[in-house]
Amino acid sequence: MLFAPALVLLVVTTSAPLVYLLWTSLMRIDLTMPFLSGFAGAANYVKMGSDPRFWNSLLLTLIYTTTTVVLQVVLGLSLALLVMQIPRGQTVLRVAAILPIVLAPVVVGLFWRTLLLSPDFGLVDLVSHALGFGSHAWLGDPQLALVSVIAIHTWQWTPFAFLVLLASLASLPPDVFEAARIDRANAWQRFRRITLPLLRPAIVIVVIMRTMIALSAFAAIFAATGGGPGTATEILNLYAYRTSFTEFNLGYGAALAVVLLAITLVISFLMFRMRRGR
C-alpha cells in the first residue's frame, strides 16, 4: 500500500509515455506541415534504413559510448590504485573529484567550448600551443570535435568511477594482500589475481551505470557543439532531438527515440545477464 503512490506515479510518468511514444513513432506528425499528419504505419522505420544521417548517428553513439566508458573505467581504476598509495591528502583529492560531478553537464559543455577549447584563448589551446602542437579548431574540425566531446564527458565523469572504485578498494580486506606479499606475489600478480577479481562487482556496476548515462548523454554535447560541425558529433540523442524540436518532425523523432530505447534496453539486459551469470 505504501508502494502504491510511487507505482502509480512511475506508471503515469514513465510507462504511459512510453506507450504513447511507440504510438507517435507510427504517426506522421510534422509540425511544419500539420495537414499531412496521420497514421503512417512503419513508414518512419522504413525511412531510417536509407537515412545516412541515422546510420552516422548510430555509429557515433557506439563510438562515444564505448570510448567514454572504457576511458572512465581505466582511468578511474588507475587513479584509484594510485591514490590508495598516497598516505595523506586523499580528502583533498576527493573534494576535487566531486567538483566535475556536481556541475551541470550543460555548464561543463559551455565551459569547455569557451574557456578551454576556443582557439587562441582557451586553456587547452594555449597548452597545446605551448607544447608545440599548435592551435586547433577543437570543436570546428569534425574529427577533433568528436575527440573533444569524448574528452569532455571523460573529464566530467571519470571522478565517478574513481570515487566508487576508491571506496571499494578501501573496503577490501587487507589481510589477503598481506598473505600475498608473504607469498612473494609481485605487484602485478597481486593486482591481477587479487585486486581485480575482488573489485569485479564494483567495476561491473560502474560499467553498467556509466553505459546507461553515456547512452543518454545530451546536454554537454548540445552545449559544446550542438551536434556539429555538420553531424560530426550528432549522436542518436541529438539526432532525435534535432529532428523533433528544430525540424519539428515529431513522428520520425519518436521513431529514432524508440531505436535508442531499444538499444539501451538490449544493452542493459545483456549486461545484467552477464553480471548474474558470473
Place this chain on the structure above:
Amino acid sequence: MRHTFARRFALAASAGMLLSVWGFPVLWALLTSFKTERDVLAYPPKVVFEPTLAAYRDVLFGASSIVPNLVSSIILSLGATFLTLLVAVPAGYALARLELPTKRASGFYVLATQMLPPVGLIIPYYLVLQKVGLLDTYVGLIVIYLTFSLPFAIWLLVSYFEDIPREMEEAALLDRAGRFRTLWYVILPQVRGGIAVTTVFIFLNAWNEFLFAVVLGGNRVRPVTVAMFNFISVEQTRWASLAAGAMIAMGPVMLLGLIAQKHIVKGLTVGAVKGGGRR
C-alpha cells in the same frame, strides 16, 4: 631510502596533476569571472589583473539578469525534491519489506524506468503537456522531474531501509504503534543518513537538469541551466558574464558538493557496492 623518496615524489606529483586537471578548469572560470571582457581576450592570458565585479553586476542586475532564472531553479529543485521524498520514502520502505517475488519484480521495474534515456520520453511529454496546457509551468515540469528522481530515490532508499533489523519494527508493532507511526517514529530516525544522501542527489539532479527544461519550459519557467545561453550568441560570447553566471548558477551545487562530500561519495557507492549483493 632514495627509492621511497622518489616514489613519494612521483605520487605527490601525480596527485597534484589530478587535482589540477579536475580543479583548474573551475578555478580558471572563477578567475575569468572577475575579469573585464577586455582582459579575458588578452593574449597571452593575464593571470595577474585588476579584479572587477563588473561581470557579476551584469549578470545580476544587467539586461539579461539571471535572478528570475535562479528563482525558477529554486522552485523546481525544491518542489521536485519535496515531492520525490514524499513518495519515495514510503515506497522504499515498502519495497524493502515486500515478499521476495513481488520485490524482485517491482525492483526491476523501478530500475528499468531509471534507464530510459530522457530523449525518448521528451516527445510524449511535450505532446501531453501541450494538450493539457502545462507547457512552461512549474507543475508540469516538476511532475516530469519525478521521472528521473523517483526511481533513483527509491533505489537508493531501499538499500538503507534493508539495513534496519526487522525486529525493531516488530517490537513497535507489538506495542500497538500503527504502521505509519512505526514508520515515522521508529524507522525514519534510523535512515536519516540515507534520506540526507537521497535529498542531496535529487536536488543536484533537478538543479542541473537541462533537456526537459529547455523543451518543456519557456519564458516563465526557465532555470539557470537554460539561462546560461543568454551569454552566448552568434555574434559574440560574453565570456566574463558567462563565467560569472556559471559561478552563480553552479555556486549552490558546488557548495552542496563540498559540504555533503561524504554523503555524495556514499550515494555513488551505495549503488555500486551494495547493489552488488541485492539482485
